[in-house]
Amino acid sequence: MIQEHYQKAIKFAGEKHSKQNVPGSEANYLLHLSNVAMEVLVAYQNKPNFDLVFAIQLALLHDTLEDTDTTFEVLTNEFGLAIAKGVQALTKDETLATKRERMQDSLRRINTLEKEVGLVKLADRITNLQQPPSTWKPDKIKAYAEETVLIAETLRGKNEYLHNRLLKKIETYKKYVK
Numbered sequence: 001m002i003q004e005h006y007q008k009a010i011k012f013a014g015e016k017h018s019k020q021n022v023p024g025s026e027a028n029y030l031l032h033l034s035n036v037a038m039e040v041l042v043a044y045q046n047k048p049n050f051d052l053v054f055a056i057q058l059a060l061l062h063d064t065l066e067d068t069d070t071t072f073e074v075l076t077n078e079f080g081l082a083i084a085k086g087v088q089a090l091t092k093d094e095t096l097a098t099k100r101e102r103m104q105d106s107l108r109r110i111n112t113l114e115k116e117v118g119l120v121k122l123a124d125r126i127t128n129l130q131q132p133p134s135t136w137k138p139d140k141i142k143a144y145a146e147e148t149v150l151i152a153e154t155l156r157g158k159n160e161y162l163h164n165r166l167l168k169k170i171e172t173y174k175k176y177v178k
Contacts, residue, residue: 009060016068024133039123046161055116065091086117107154118158129169138178
């Protein structure tokens with residue numbers, strides 16, 4: 001059953017993100033989405049105390065509202081209201097003035113929904129906490145590190161394995177902060 005949901009979600013995401021690459025890379029954006037899904041799968045192997053089918057779909061679709069022309073209505077029709085609401089919570093509101101306000105708002109909305117939405121955010125940040133692109137300036141790297149700490153603090157309790165993994169990634173990322 002999970003395979004069918006995975007295949008439907010990754011096909012949809014692949015079509016929507018087909019022209020997008022991982023920032024600072026030539027790799028297709030599906031690499032990022034599948035890495036987020038992998039983090040969710042490993043978390044489930046560690047402790048199967050969440051809805052894996054729901055979390056995997058969220059992982060694969062989490063950037064479709066933010067980075068593509070996909071609408072909330074299309075997501076709802078294709079994957080149901082719970083998935084659409086989860087993806088919407090994971091999407092930053094670009095009408096807010098600052099990046100910090102956008103992240104705080106998204107985290108607030110994430111915390112009103114099922115724990116799977118929060119653990120996907122943790123998995124997303126884990127996969128993004130790699131060596132920063134060479135185009136990033138030191139202040140952007142520092143701000144990203146600080147934002148990651150906010151995510152870890154705000155989403156504590158969503159998934160112990162992913163939370164601890166993110167804390168370790170934060171420690172490793174400090175070498176890039178000047």
